[in-house]
Amino acid sequence: MKIEVEGTRCAGHALCWREAPEVFPLDAEGYNALSGQGPVPVDDQHVELAKRGAAWCPEEAIRIVE
Secondary structure, three states, rough: OOOEEEEOOOOOOOOOHHHHHOOEEEOOOEEEEEEEEOOOOOHHHHHHHHHHOOOOHOOOOOEEEE
């Protein structure tokens, strides 16, 4: 599984990080640090966390690529 973060949609609420800090690091300004990096692989043990973190994004900036 991979995740992709659309930086133009990320508003910096950090709800993804609160749900899954192991998957969604933040940059110095509090935005998702994976923004604009293309599809990023998720470790098998973090798949459920990634899905929960993505579901918490109010802007739907995180896309799950399976």
